[in-house]
Structure formats: C-alpha cells, structure tokens
Amino acid sequence: MILTESQIAEFKDLGFLKIGRIMSVSQADELRERMFSVIEGRAENKPESVTNLTGQEENVVVQIVNIWEADDLFREHIYNAQICQIAAELMDTDTVRVWHDQVQYKPPKIGGPTTWHQDHPYWPVIQPADLVSAWVALEDATVQNGCMSMVAHSHKWGPHKGGTIGTDENYLPTPDMSLVPPGTKIDVVPCEVKKGEVMFHHCLTWHGGPPNRSDRGRPAIAVHYMPGHVRYVPEGSTHLVEHNIEVKPGEILKGKHFPTVWENGHVAAH
Numbered sequence: 001m002i003l004t005e006s007q008i009a010e011f012k013d014l015g016f017l018k019i020g021r022i023m024s025v026s027q028a029d030e031l032r033e034r035m036f037s038v039i040e041g042r043a044e045n046k047p048e049s050v051t052n053l054t055g056q057e058e059n060v061v062v063q064i065v066n067i068w069e070a071d072d073l074f075r076e077h078i079y080n081a082q083i084c085q086i087a088a089e090l091m092d093t094d095t096v097r098v099w100h101d102q103v104q105y106k107p108p109k110i111g112g113p114t115t116w117h118q119d120h121p122y123w124p125v126i127q128p129a130d131l132v133s134a135w136v137a138l139e140d141a142t143v144q145n146g147c148m149s150m151v152a153h154s155h156k157w158g159p160h161k162g163g164t165i166g167t168d169e170n171y172l173p174t175p176d177m178s179l180v181p182p183g184t185k186i187d188v189v190p191c192e193v194k195k196g197e198v199m200f201h202h203c204l205t206w207h208g209g210p211p212n213r214s215d216r217g218r219p220a221i222a223v224h225y226m227p228g229h230v231r232y233v234p235e236g237s238t239h240l241v242e243h244n245i246e247v248k249p250g251e252i253l254k255g256k257h258f259p260t261v262w263e264n265g266h267v268a269a270h
C-alpha cells in the first residue's frame with residue numbers, strides 16, 4: 001500500500017485527495033515542452049483532438065485528448081507506477097485501465113475558466129461511475145492562474161447532466177439546489193497544486209476553476225483511470241473516443257486504445 005487508511009477515508013469522504021510530488025520539476029518541464037510540441041503540430045504522431053474548449057479567443061482553454069497516443073513521454077506517464085498504484089488503491093481494484101487522458105492548458109492572460117461539472121455525465125458510454133482521475137500540474141497551479149476547485153462530498157450526490165451546475169461572476173458554483181441534499185452547505189475547496197505534484201478526484205465530484213489572467217500559463221495533464229470492471233454501455237449519446245472501442249456493448253472496456261496499466265500489484269507490461 002502507498003496510501004494510509006486515513007487517506008483512503010479522506011478520498012471517500014471528500015471526493016478528492018491531494019497527494020504531493022510525483023515527479024521532479026525538470027520531468028514536469030519536459031512534459032510541458034512535449035505538450036507545446038503537440039499543440040504546435042511538431043510531434044510525430046497526432047492525439048485524438050486539440051481544441052479550444054470555450055471557442056473564444058479571449059478565454060482560451062486548450063484541451064488535448066489522448067496525448068499519450070501522440071508522444072512517448074506522455075505514454076510513459078500513463079504507466080507511472082506510483083500514480084497507477086494510488087489509483088488502484090482508491091478504486092479498490094487489481095486492474096486499472098485508461099479511459100482517456102486530457103491536457104488542459106490555460107495560457108497566460110487569456111486563459112479561460114473551467115465551468116462547474118462532473119466528469120462521468122460527459123462519459124455516457126461507460127458504466128459504472130467508479131473512475132478516478134490523476135491530475136498533475138505541469139506549472140504551479142494557483143487560484144491566480146486558474147487551478148481547479150472541488151466541491152467537497154459532492155460525489156455522493158449522484159450524477160447530474162451537464163448544465164445543471166452554473167457559475168457566478170466569481171467562478172463559484174450556482175447549482176440547481178434540488179440536486180443537493182437538503183441542508184447541505186456547498187463547500188468549495190480551491191486546490192493549488194505545485195508543478196510535478198498530483199491530486200486525484202472521483203468522477204462524480206463537482207469541480208471548476210477561474211480563468212487565467214496572470215503572467216504564467218497553467219498546463220496540466222489528467223489521466224482518467226477506470227477499474228477493471230468498467231463496461232462499454234452506450235446509452236444514446238456518444239463520446240469522442242467511442243470510435244476506438246472494439247468490444248461489444250455490455251463487455252468490459254479494454255483494447256489497444258484503453259490500455260491496462262496496472263495488474264495484480266504491478267505496472268502492466270507495455
């Protein structure tokens with residue numbers, strides 16, 4: 001075990017867990033440089049997608065999905081032994097696979113906000129909602145440059161479709177209160193994370209973040225890890241990476257685009 005019982009209990013209670021350093025500053029810098037080479041089209045291979053999530057020039061959030069398929073250092077990153085073991089311990093599973101990864105880069109001055117959301121409602125083709133994400137800062141992430149905030153305990157409130165959690169002018173959540181158990185206080189926790197540190201969140205935890213008006217960019221890589229029992233369960237809506245799925249509806253989701261990274265206490269062969 002890497003985690004203590006109290007860390008696991010904290011994650012189960014709050015829906016997120018800050019761990020701390022997982023790589024050196026220079027390793028994070030190297031990943032950040034690889035990120036720029038993918039954004040600028042200099043990498044040898046292509047990721048699934050590179051988009052500006054907001055569609056606005058004055059509020060840019062560059063999202064790269066499956067950068068691990070474009071760059072060998074990011075491919076190594078999804079197999080990071082410590083991250084994989086922590087994911088296995090948080091999901092209480094022997095087998096960990098990658099659903100997909102996601103870079104979000106908020107450039108200096110014009111970086112956009114992250115609207116409040118839960119992850120799993122954006123993933124309508126996989127069940128159950130037992131995934132965890134490992135989010136690594138590739139530059140110090142602070143409130144000023146648009147770090148994430150988490151709503152403590154919100155993963156226990158069930159899944160809500162996108163758009164039900166609004167954002168006010170201070171980038172705080174304005175949820176439809178009928179989604180929240182009566183008497184519950186919305187406890188927003190800003191999560192500052194240093195370059196090379198990791199934090200984990202559950203796929204039903206509400207999270208969002210302010211724009212970046214500072215002089216420092218805010219690059220980060222999140223890997224969305226699934227426990228071995230997650231299945232392909234299409235329910236009418238589609239997903240960007242669904243075309244990569246080779247198993248039939250109802251089957252365990254695995255295959256070359258959804259690599260097994262951790263098995264029976266060890267990093268999987270790759």
Ligand SMILES: O=C(O)CCC(=O)C(=O)O
Nearest residue numbers: 104114119148209220222
């Ligand atoms: O990087 C961010 O600010 C948001 C990332 C996110 O929403 C996620 O990893 O689920």
